[in-house]
Amino acid sequence: MSIKTKNLTFKYSEGTQFETKALDNINIEIKKGEFVGIIGHTGSGKSTLIQHFNGLMKPDEGDVIIEGKSLKDKKTKLKLIRQTVGLVFQYPEYQLFEETVYADVAYGPKNLELDENEINDRVKYALDLVGFNYEEIKDRSPFDLSGGQKRRVAIAGVLAMKPKYLVLDEPTAGLDPSGRNEILSQIERLHEKSKITVILVSHSMEDIARLVNYIYVLNKGKLHMEGTPKEVYSNSEELKRIGLGVPQIVDIMKELKYKGLMVDTNIFNIQDAKNEILRVIRGNSNV
Amino acid sequence: MFKNITIGQHYPIESYIHNLDPRVKIIITFIFIISLFIVNNFAAYLFVVLFLSVIIVLSKVPVLMVIKGLKPILIIIIITFLINVFMTSGEIIYTLGPLDITKEGLTQAGFMALRLILLIMGTSMLTLTTSPILLTDGIESLLNPYKKIGLPAHELAMMMTIALRFIPTLMEETEKIMKAQKARGADFESGNIFKRAKSLVPLLVPLFVSAFRRADDLAMAMEARCYRGGENRTRMRQLGITKKDIYAGVFTVVYLGIIIYSRIYW
Amino acid sequence: MVIMENISNIKQKNIIEIKNVSFKYGEEENLAVKNVNLNIKKGEFISILGHNGSGKSTLAKLINSILLPFEGEVIVKGMNTKDKENLWKIRSTAGMVFQNPDNQLVGTVVEEDVAFGPENQGVEPNLIRKIVDESLKKVGMFEFRKRPPHLLSGGQKQRISIAGVLALNSECIILDEPTAMLDPEGRKEVMDTIKMLNKKQDKTIVLITHFMDEAVEGDRVVIMDEGQVKLEGSPREVFSKVDKIKKYGLDIPQVTELSEELRKEGINLSDNIIHIEELVNQLCP
Numbered sequence: 021m022s023i024k025t026k027n028l029t030f031k032y033s034e035g036t037q038f039e040t041k042a043l044d045n046i047n048i049e050i051k052k053g054e055f056v057g058i059i060g061h062t063g064s065g066k067s068t069l070i071q072h073f074n075g076l077m078k079p080d081e082g083d084v085i086i087e088g089k090s091l092k093d094k095k096t097k098l099k100l101i102r103q104t105v106g107l108v109f110q111y112p113e114y115q116l117f118e119e120t121v122y123a124d125v126a127y128g129p130k131n132l133e134l135d136e137n138e139i140n141d142r143v144k145y146a147l148d149l150v151g152f153n154y155e156e157i158k159d160r161s162p163f164d165l166s167g168g169q170k171r172r173v174a175i176a177g178v179l180a181m182k183p184k185y186l187v188l189d190e191p192t193a194g195l196d197p198s199g200r201n202e203i204l205s206q207i208e209r210l211h212e213k214s215k216i217t218v219i220l221v222s223h224s225m226e227d228i229a230r231l232v233n234y235i236y237v238l239n240k241g242k243l244h245m246e247g248t249p250k251e252v253y254s255n256s257e258e259l260k261r262i263g264l265g266v267p268q269i270v271d272i273m274k275e276l277k278y279k280g281l282m283v284d285t286n287i288f289n290i291q292d293a294k295n296e297i298l299r300v301i302r303g304n305s306n307v
Numbered sequence: 308m309f310k311n312i313t314i315g316q317h318y319p320i321e322s323y324i325h326n327l328d329p330r331v332k333i334i335i336t337f338i339f340i341i342s343l344f345i346v347n348n349f350a351a352y353l354f355v356v357l358f359l360s361v362i363i364v365l366s367k368v369p370v371l372m373v374i375k376g377l378k379p380i381l382i383i384i385i386i387t388f389l390i391n392v393f394m395t396s397g398e399i400i401y402t403l404g405p406l407d408i409t410k411e412g413l414t415q416a417g418f419m420a421l422r423l424i425l426l427i428m429g430t431s432m433l434t435l436t437t438s439p440i441l442l443t444d445g446i447e448s449l450l451n452p453y454k455k456i457g458l459p460a461h462e463l464a465m466m467m468t469i470a471l472r473f474i475p476t477l478m479e480e481t482e483k484i485m486k487a488q489k490a491r492g493a494d495f496e497s498g499n500i501f502k503r504a505k506s507l508v509p510l511l512v513p514l515f516v517s518a519f520r521r522a523d524d525l526a527m528a529m530e531a532r533c534y535r536g537g538e539n540r541t542r543m544r545q546l547g548i549t550k551k552d553i554y555a556g557v558f559t560v561v562y563l564g565i566i567i568y569s570r571i572y573w
Numbered sequence: 574m575v576i577m578e579n580i581s582n583i584k585q586k587n588i589i590e591i592k593n594v595s596f597k598y599g600e601e602e603n604l605a606v607k608n609v610n611l612n613i614k615k616g617e618f619i620s621i622l623g624h625n626g627s628g629k630s631t632l633a634k635l636i637n638s639i640l641l642p643f644e645g646e647v648i649v650k651g652m653n654t655k656d657k658e659n660l661w662k663i664r665s666t667a668g669m670v671f672q673n674p675d676n677q678l679v680g681t682v683v684e685e686d687v688a689f690g691p692e693n694q695g696v697e698p699n700l701i702r703k704i705v706d707e708s709l710k711k712v713g714m715f716e717f718r719k720r721p722p723h724l725l726s727g728g729q730k731q732r733i734s735i736a737g738v739l740a741l742n743s744e745c746i747i748l749d750e751p752t753a754m755l756d757p758e759g760r761k762e763v764m765d766t767i768k769m770l771n772k773k774q775d776k777t778i779v780l781i782t783h784f785m786d787e788a789v790e791g792d793r794v795v796i797m798d799e800g801q802v803k804l805e806g807s808p809r810e811v812f813s814k815v816d817k818i819k820k821y822g823l824d825i826p827q828v829t830e831l832s833e834e835l836r837k838e839g840i841n842l843s844d845n846i847i848h849i850e851e852l853v854n855q856l857c858p
Binding site: 061062166167168193194196197198199223226263265267268269271272275276279280281290291293294297298301 | 624625726753754756757758759783822823824826827828830831834835838840849850852853854856857
């Protein structure tokens with residue numbers, strides 16, 4: 021079971037002289053349980069791509085098949101798709117509208133026409149998943165919360181739909197370092213605890229490197245590169261050429277290797293880097 | 308999608324009419340509208356149509372664009388026509404079931420419909436040939452003298468400018484919020500009127516909250532740039548009356564004269 | 574000797590003096606800013622860092638008199654912010670760029686927005702035109718002058734806001750988290766513009782941010798937490814205090830953290846590494 025795109029093409033201003041391909045012949049498959057990252061500069065098509073995952077947009081050419089259901093098939097129920105694939109947009113706190121946190125998180129399940137008990141269970145489940153104390157938070161007004169808290173409520177609102185796949189568009193946008201760390205830790209926990217398939221769209225190479233086990237690189241609407249972090253980040257020159265970067269650690273290790281210190285360059289976090297450098301230095305001094 | 312909507316259907320090209328002072332255009336439009344209510348016979352309409360045609364030709368705006376402006380109110384024109392045709396008493400010339408069509412009815416209907424059509428086309432010419440900013444400038448300038456009797460001309464103009472500035476932004480935001488709520492299973496399309504109205508709450512509340520927040524931020528930013536109301540404020544863009552404006556003014560006054568004459572003597 | 578001293582004093586003159594300033598919001602118990610002392614020299618590029626709620630934004634607003642201190646004084650180019658008469662002069666001297674790129678732009682087209690400041694100052698119309706054109710050229714946005722703001726990218730919008738402040742002829746530009754809502758491209762655009770204005774136009778820059786890689790570009794770094802100044806010094810001096818910085822809810826460049834970790838393990842490295850080349854050169858001489 022997966023989200024699969026087949027030759028997915030999407031055009032803006034179709035038929036006019038301004039016609040552009042926001043997505044050009046994209047073929048990807050995101051399998052259940054994976055933790056995937058999608059990276060690309062602004063305008064590369066990331067936003068358009070993820071909106072195809074839950075049927076907010078439909079392909080002009082090609083197809084998108086979500087858990088076996090094709091978007092091109094008129095019989096496909098979009099509501100079902102949106103239940104399967106939860107999409108959290110950038111700055112999701114701007115969509116909060118209810119009087120209490122409970123009511124806002126319940127909005128999704130309500131739209132699915134579930135019964136009161138089920139809704140109640142789901143709201144509890146979702147708020148717990150994002151790290152809130154249910155009793156403490158449920159009656160508070162979402163507008164009284166801090167930015168980071170609001171964001172977590174918004175994410176809970178999508179989690180209450182119990183999606184099999186969770187797409188997050190720049191979940192750390194606009195947050196300060198501690199806010200970022202908190203959200204990323206929660207997402208990590210989420211993936212481990214509930215086995216949800218997570219698709220993370222981000223500009224931050226460090227965030228991606230920390231969390232995902234597969235990366236898709238978009239450039240000008242095309243799928244430029246894909247692979248494990250190891251594979252993708254080893255192409256740092258190519259990534260830089262298309263306007264993206266690599267985690268600073270990768271740059272450091274590459275520079276060291278270039279200067280003669282034979283370190284493994286497939287390292288993405290500080291502890292591993294430290295250990296590797298020590299290994300090589302101490303190894304050398306023993307010689 | 309929303310990014311490309313132009314407010315008031317401005318058609319940005321260069322032309323004699325486009326380059327006229329917006330205040331002059333606003334006043335001419337007023338005079339035109341008034342003239343439509345002074346006219347009381349079809350012969351005079353000839354002059355009205357002539358006047359409008361001159362303007363349309365000089366504006367270089369395609370006639371199709373001007374007529375497009377009628378689309379939204381086509382229904383109203385038709386209803387007006389039909390009401391007058393069937394409801395006016397007089398010499399019956401045709402009967403359609405229970406409804407009578409009278410000669411006076413046809414005349415009256417034609418008259419009213421024509422007035423409505425010319426009214427819309429005339430005002431369309433104003434917005435087609437004047438950008439929203441210039442229109443606002445013109446309105447502010449015309450209302451300025453009334454500041455003495457307490458009319459907040461500058462504040463009104465400022466509100467209009469800010470509204471114009473934020474309409475595309477707010478439309479974008481509406482789209483974003485809609486998508487976010489749709490992703491949570493919202494349905495804005497199906498159901499009866501009540502259901503659909505209710506479904507708008509998750510759209511309107513965030514929009515309003517956001518609008519208030521924007522207003523707060525904007526006010527602070529404006530003050531940080533020394534805004535303190537209209538006192539001693541200058542404008543970079545200056546409106547100026549040129550010879551062309553004077554010719555246009557004279558032309559319009561002559562036209563009005565003819566119309567008034569037609570009412571009295573024809 | 575005396576002449577040299579005086580010249581250096583003039584060069585070193587403080588354009589902003591924050592003296593024992595405290596501030597609290599409305600009915601709140603806690604002080605948002607607690608007894609802060611800070612002097613900013615003309616032409617300096619100073620970054621004020623802190624996590625959300627540390628008081629950094631509040632401090633910024635105290636400088637251009639959007640907020641007035643509860644205790645203490647803020648003096649901008651010799652003018653006290655508490656003095657109502659000085660209000661507009663202070664705001665003309667210290668202009669401010671805010672975080673949200675959209676919510677600062679008031680004009681329906683770019684040049685109209687940049688003209689807003691000078692119009693408020695009652696500048697003569699022909700002169701405004703010149704000022705607007707110059708300001709737009711300085712930030713590299715002159716070709717966009719007739720565009721409506723909603724068609725610009727975030728980075729471009731922020732550059733317009735900076736142009737709007739330049740049009741006020743401000744000597745000092747305060748930027749309150751100007752890149753927080755931008756993508757990497759936008760962030761780079763804005764930072765390049767800020768650096769250029771500081772180096773080439775001699776503008777005093779006060780940058781409020783939580784991004785270390787931005788603070789690195791400045792002359793001085795101030796770290797705030799709980800309304801107080803906790804650390805102050807050159808970027809190198811401040812960033813070497815890795816553990817403290819983490820305590821204050823901030824990030825450090827990965828290279829700095831890695832260097833610290835290696836030092837702890839006994840590797841001989843200087844304690845103020847902030848660039849990759851420094852680490853590489855020291856490990857591989």
